[in-house]
Amino acid sequence: MADAGPLIGIIMGSRSDWETMRHAAETLDALGIAHECKVVSAHRTPERLYEYAKSAAGRGLRVVIAGAGGAAHLPGMAASMTRLPVLGVPVESKALSGMDSLLSIVQMPAGIPVGTLAIGRAGAVNAALLAAAILATTDEALAARLDAWRARQTADVAETPE
Ligand code: RP5
Numbered sequence: 001m002a003d004a005g006p007l008i009g010i011i012m013g014s015r016s017d018w019e020t021m022r023h024a025a026e027t028l029d030a031l032g033i034a035h036e037c038k039v040v041s042a043h044r045t046p047e048r049l050y051e052y053a054k055s056a057a058g059r060g061l062r063v064v065i066a067g068a069g070g071a072a073h074l075p076g077m078a079a080s081m082t083r084l085p086v087l088g089v090p091v092e093s094k095a096l097s098g099m100d101s102l103l104s105i106v107q108m109p110a111g112i113p114v115g116t117l118a119i120g121r122a123g124a125v126n127a128a129l130l131a132a133a134i135l136a137t138t139d140e141a142l143a144a145r146l147d148a149w150r151a152r153q154t155a156d157v158a159e160t161p162e
Helices: 015-031 046-056 074-080 099-106 121-136 140-155
Strands: 008-012 035-039 063-068 086-090
Touching: 008 015, 008 046, 008 074, 008 121, 015 035, 015 063, 015 086, 015 121, 015 140, 046 074, 063 074, 063 099, 063 121, 074 086, 074 099, 086 099, 086 121, 121 140
Parallel strands: 008 035, 008 063, 063 086
Antiparallel strands: none
16 A cells, blocks of 8 residues: 555545545544545636546546535535545534535436435545445455454444443
């Protein structure tokens, strides 16, 4: 992994999203998957978004994870400019607790899909696991690491509550 370029791009609309999106990065770290993390705002840095999405596949990325909150058009806009799978993470907003983010990301009209995860940390972790599962379909070593991760999770579940 050391000399491999990133396979997964994690983008987020603001540095304020990092507290949520770092859970995606940490999960990919645990699975040994090379990734990159960037702040790319659909409305504050539209040209950065264009460059990122248009170059993503050519740079060797295989999946994009996009997290945003509020009027969260980042995942959909990114998906419109790349054929890579885009996984959307609704960040929990202050005003509406992430319901705005969720509905903005999940309600894509037919034609440009965004795989939408849960609001907040759970969505960020699961976006990373889903991205890993996608890559694992063609990577046996990663498939074994993902199986081991899931087996550890199972082993960590106590039979009693205290
Ligand atoms: C969105 O607006 C970001 O994804 C973030 O969740 C939200 C608030 O951004 P900041 O005002 O904290 O930069 O674009």
